[in-house]
Amino acid sequence: TDPLVSHGRHFGRAIDAFCKPFPLIKEGVARARSSICSCDHKGGSLPSKREHRVFQELLKLSPGLDNRVLKASEQELHYIADMFRKGAAASRGDDTKSLKSVIIDWITPPGGSLVPPLSRNIKTDRGYYHYTTGRLLCPVVLDWEDEEVRKSLRSGEIVVSGNDWHSFLYVGYKLNPEKPWEGFLRSDLLLSAFKHVFTSPSSVERDVRATRSGNAELHGMQSVTVGSLAYIATMVVRFALSSNSVFTRNDKATASEIFYRDIVNFLEKETEKKEVEALLGWWNSFVYLLFSFSHQPLTTSQANFPSLSCRV
DNA sequence: ACGCAGTGGAACGGTCGTAA
DNA sequence: TTACGACCGTTCCACTGCGT
Numbered sequence: 317t318d319p320l321v322s323h324g325r326h327f328g329r330a331i332d333a334f335c336k337p338f339p340l341i342k343e344g345v346a347r348a349r350s351s352i353c354s355c356d357h358k359g360g361s362l363p364s365k366r367e368h369r370v371f372q373e374l375l376k377l378s379p380g381l382d383n384r385v386l387k388a389s390e391q392e393l394h395y396i397a398d399m400f401r402k403g404a405a406a407s408r409g410d411d412t413k414s415l416k417s418v419i420i421d422w423i424t425p426p427g428g429s430l431v432p433p434l435s436r437n438i439k440t441d442r443g444y445y446h447y448t449t450g451r452l453l454c455p456v457v458l459d460w461e462d463e464e465v466r467k468s469l470r471s472g473e474i475v476v477s478g479n480d481w482h483s484f485l486y487v488g489y490k491l492n493p494e495k496p497w498e499g500f501l502r503s504d505l506l507l508s509a510f511k512h513v514f515t516s517p518s519s520v521e522r523d524v525r526a527t528r529s530g531n532a533e534l535h536g537m538q539s540v541t542v543g544s545l546a547y548i549a550t551m552v553v554r555f556a557l558s559s560n561s562v563f564t565r566n567d568k569a570t571a572s573e574i575f576y577r578d579i580v581n582f583l584e585k586e587t588e589k590k591e592v593e594a595l596l597g598w599w600n601s602f603v604y605l606l607f608s609f610s611h612q613p614l615t616t617s618q619a620n621f622p623s624l625s626c627r628v
Numbered sequence: 629a630c631g632c633a634g635t636g637g638a639a640c641g642g643t644c645g646t647a648a
Numbered sequence: 649t650t651a652c653g654a655c656c657g658t659t660c661c662a663c664t665g666c667g668t
Contacts (some may be wrong), residue, residue: 325655401636406655409638414653416639516653527647527652534654 320396323377324403326535329513330544331373333404334573338397344371345385345393366584374400411513411551418517419557422508423448442557444469449557452484452505456491482553497591501545502598509548515603540599542592546579
């Protein structure tokens with residue numbers, strides 16, 4: 317298969333999970349072409365800064381792609397975009413599939429069991445219907461111990477959206493109202509899911525049994541990105557923990573895409589810059605430890621890739 | 629509002645390469 | 649030989665747009 321599909325897999329996981337590749341590429345190419353011929357026309361809608369950056373990141377994933385898209389016909393642009401779309405969809409499918417069952421292990425208390433038990437491959441009794449998944453999904457500003465809260469969440473009387481971040485995003489599942497950044501996006505559950513997807517499923521446990529390179533290594537991932545954090549959070553909250561049996565990007569009950577965008581937008585706010593740098597540094601140091609412990613000797617094909625620990 | 633067809637996307641069974 | 653983990657192919661489902 318076309319290596320673009322593989323690049324698309326990483327694009328979805330680490331850069332932008334939900335964008336439509338064709339408009340992104342087409343508009344990016346149009347901007348590049350117009351600046352090359354120095355026509356300097358300001359036609360069309362002004363792209364957001366982010367949109368332009370995502371386009372640049374996409375080009376970086378595939379060697380020579382920048383020149384290729386500049387010369388490409390409309391038809392070829394469609395083809396390239398379709399390969400990226402396919403890859404992103406495939407990786408999402410694989411991740412939902414594997415996280416769905418393994419998350420049961422992570423939320424089961426060590427040495428204990430879930431009451432009532434949850435099936436590894438059936439999701440209907442997850443979400444707010446189960447005490448454990450409900451506690452993790454409950455907005456951190458609400459008190460899950462309050463029976464009225466539980467009732468309202470189950471009946472849909474309380475609709476969770478926007479910046480009502482879920483408890484599982486926080487260390488200890490608790491918010492410190494004085495310091496809202498404390499423990500935010502640093503929970504064990506997120507860390508496990510991140511390792512599962514980006515280093516290897518077995519790297520979540522102590523003894524790494526991987527026989528192949530993980531996704532981060534395969535794609536030369538240099539550091540934890542905002543996109544990858546949002547992706548992991550979305551996969552966990554909106555799919556693995558929820559009671560929806562189907563992952564949909566814009567259905568009202570899960571609203572995965574909205575959740576993802578909320579996280580990304582928040583982390584890219586100028587006002588949060590300092591905290592976000594600290595957050596990414598924290599993640600990078602964790603992943604660095606993990607990566608160096610699990611490291612297999614590099615093969616020649618892998619030796620060209622920078623190690624995951626390059627930055628921060 | 630309804631039926632219809634086309635399309636994209638998610639689930640899942642399976643394959644294949646790798647390393648112990 | 650076996651376990652592991654990335655990736656692929658098939659099938660099914662939900663959404664969209666169109667005509668009536």
